[in-house]
Amino acid sequence: LVILFIIGYGAYLYWLHTQKKLRAGYVALLLGLVLLAGTVQFIMLIRARHYPSINEVEPARWRDFVSVLKREQYDPMRLFPRKTQFLTEDDWRANRNPAFDVFRAYIEQIAFYVRYFLWQWGNERFLDILFTNFPRIFLRLGWQGILGLIPPLLGIWGMVHQFKRDKKSFALIFVAFIIASLGLLTYLNLKFSPSDPRPELKFREVRERDYFYAFSFVFYTIFVGNGAYALLRWADAELKKKKFIPLPVFAGILLAFGFVPMILNYKTVTRRYNWIPAEYGYNMLVCCEGEKAVVFTNGDNDTFPLWFMQTVPSLVADNNPNFGKNVAVANLSLLNTTWYCKQLKRWGAPVSFTESEIDRLPQGFVAKNNRVVLLKDIMIRNIVATAGGVKLNWPDDYESSPQEFIQKVFGSGYQPKSPVYFATTVSPDNMQDVQPYLRLEGLVYRVVSEPEKTPGEEQIDTARTRELLFEKFRMKSMLDPRVEKDENTRGLLITYAHSYLLLAMEYARTGNYSAARATLQPALRFEMEGPQKMLLFYHYSRFSALSGDYQSAMGAIDSAMAYAGNDPRLQLELIIQRGLIAQGMGNYPEAERMFQQARAMQPDEWQLVNLLYRLYVDQANYSRARELLTDWLRRHPADANADRLLRELP
Structure with missing residues (x-):
């Protein structure tokens, strides 16, 4: 751009010369105006040297200031190839498999x-x-x-x-x-x-x-x-x-x-009545108990609301100027920059590196088994370990596998002096170093000392999560029909719904289906669309059926089907659930119709044949059961289980 400006400006001066209109004062005025326009950027340099709480890129030194102006923190601009030539980022970076010219x-x-x-x-x-x-x-x-x-x-x-x-x-x-x-x-x-x-x-x-x-x-x-x-x-x-x-x-x-x-x-x-971002920031911060707590967040949408609530006294937090100041917000995208890592340390986050050591940390390296380790991965390990009083060795403990890291940090008992949290919006690959030691508390996962009892089954602090969802959280704007919900807002609603659903499923796991239903009811009011809303109605229907309220179960499953769209997999699951509810209500003709419809979608699925078989047996309709199994065995003669069931029929 600078070259284009010089060429364009030079051409303009040459044109003035050919027209005999070139004047030194005029040229100086033009250059002066260009320089004057550029001085507005100096506010960044002046502001950064006062080290405010939000000081992105921190251009306090001239070198850093120039780096910001040159946008060195981003990929260099490339006119070619066009990004819209490629379907994935990997293809664009490797300049391979263009979908379009x-x-x-x-x-x-x-x-x-x-x-x-x-x-x-x-x-x-x-x-x-x-x-x-x-x-x-x-x-x-x-x-x-x-x-x-x-x-x-x-x-x-x-x-x-x-x-x-x-x-x-x-x-x-x-x-x-x-x-x-x-x-x-x-x-x-x-x-x-x-x-x-x-x-x-x-x-x-x-x-x-x-x-x-x-x-x-x-x-x-x-x-x-x-x-x-x-x-x-x-x-x-x-x-x-x-x-x-x-x-x-x-x-x-x-x-x-x-x-x-x-x-x-x-x-x-219009922003009238819309306090959703502020409420989200409040609700996320209120989940994070303890002094010098750290919460890892995923991106802008779950970081800026928290910064706002920590920096600006808000009606949502009763104008409390100290609200949320106990929490250091560790944005995973910004953790790939050394300036942000140093800011985290100044905010009180448990970081063992000195600031000079942070400046020398690599942006990334290749560890064992060709695993790529980025700066954010280094900082996650350092913060988790330092919070628990564990000293890591550089670089061995940072290039070790997640299993080796977990054994070193959690193996002899993890007792964090500073609580460490991960927002529920953080992707699983960013939590692989602590995955078995995470416990859901509202909108965050807390790093705890005890691993999950069953591999793959999330830990949930039911009492704490229920207290947060039903007593602590502020959700007035989110439930206000006058507030327009855009795509970003609906993304926040999905985050809330995820916590409601996990708590409901934990109640259901222990057999408390009435509590599971009551937990899901507020989430059913969220203005969501598609599969996410379908999932809430599906589980509400399931919990209702398990508690014996088949009427509510049928109404919920019908609502779920309205949100399922044209996905055949979802449609099949809902049709089966509707058939089971009808069977529980004693409406056998409707149950048979649903199971037959599901069987027509997947005729070679034994589960669907088995559902019909049990329905016929419940009605003592053994002739239909025999016809069903005979037809199945004609197409699947090696199915010993079906053959046994056929022989056991009266």
Whole structure:
């Protein structure tokens, strides 16, 4: 970019020279303005030297400040290959197996810019078009969305009008618009959108990136204004001839259209009543007991709410300025940076490394069995071990296998002086060094001294989790129907639902089905969609059936089927459950219909034949049972179990 600026600026100076307009004062003024514009970045340098509680990248030294400006913490920008050529990140990094050529990949990125552009006027709930998703181009289209098309259409008219009347101002605004849209799109080389409806595209941005193009949307509003002016001029001439409608009335209607984007987008963008992020931060922090506690978090969505609640006195925490200050938030993404590791140590996290030792830690290395160890993996082990008073040896204990690490740290009894937690949003591969020693407490897993009794069966502190879910947590906004729940919010709802479900399943494991049902009932109110909501209704139905309330079980399973979609595996499981409920109610014809429907989906599955067999035996309908087993043995003659059941029939 610097080279392009120098070339462009040099070309401009040469043009001024050819026009005999080159003046030293003018050149100095231009350079001065460029330098002045750059000084706004110095706020980072000044702020960082005061070491505030949130000090990302910590550019307190000139070298670090320059590094931030050069964005060295990110992958270097590459125009080619385009990221949308590849289905996975691994393929892009290795430049292998491109799914699309460069041209098609660029069209994919343009398609998402157009999609983001249209969202600004009509809102994605009413107008969502993705022309590369052929043949289903219109993902959503309502009459509100058609209204939202009027401003961008006026913008096209405004372009033509301004080009005819003032080519210089048109060129200035149009070039600025192109640079802020296509230019930025080309430079950023973004991945696929997270909301792309095509499931095969795995290489996606973590969130929608429409905000990157905000300046292009602003520049386009100038053309919209010109289009409105051109329309009024045309209307003035036409209405004088036909006198169909007074010009002031027409102008008022046109002015009203300026409020269309605001009206269509208001429900989505308003923050009124929406305390969900603050409530989530509060609820996560209230799970973390003890002084100098550490909680490992996964990404932005489960880190920034915690930082906010620790830094800003909030109504959610009763304006307590010290709320959450006992917890050091260890974001796993940032733990791959030395500056954040040093900040964690200053916050009181149990880190045995000195700051100079942290500066010398590697970004990663290859350990035994070709296992890749990153800086975050080093810090996880160090914090867990130091909290328990265990001294690790460098590098042996950091390159050892998870089993060897667990044996050293937990083998002789783990007694943490500082509590260590992992958010439930953290992926299992980041918890492999402590997996058997995790116990669920609300929204976090606590590292404890006792391993799980049954391998693979999670430990749950039922009393503590119930207290948190039903007494400590603040969830007013989350359950408020007036609050719009976007995709990120629904992700938080899934996190809550996961804890409710695990607690309910623990109650069910001990035979307390009424407590299991009562635990799941609040989660059924969450505004969730698809398989996640289906899973809650499925288990509620199962617990209801086990407690003998077949009527509630049937209603819940019907609700689950409404959320299951077209996944045949889910449909099969729900059909079987519905048949079992009908059988428990004594509605044998309905049970038989469900089991036969399931059998038609998987005719060679013995479990389904066995369900029908037991249903017929319960009714003493031995002739149907005999026909069923005979048919099965004709296709599976080697099934000794089916042959035995057939011979045992009266």
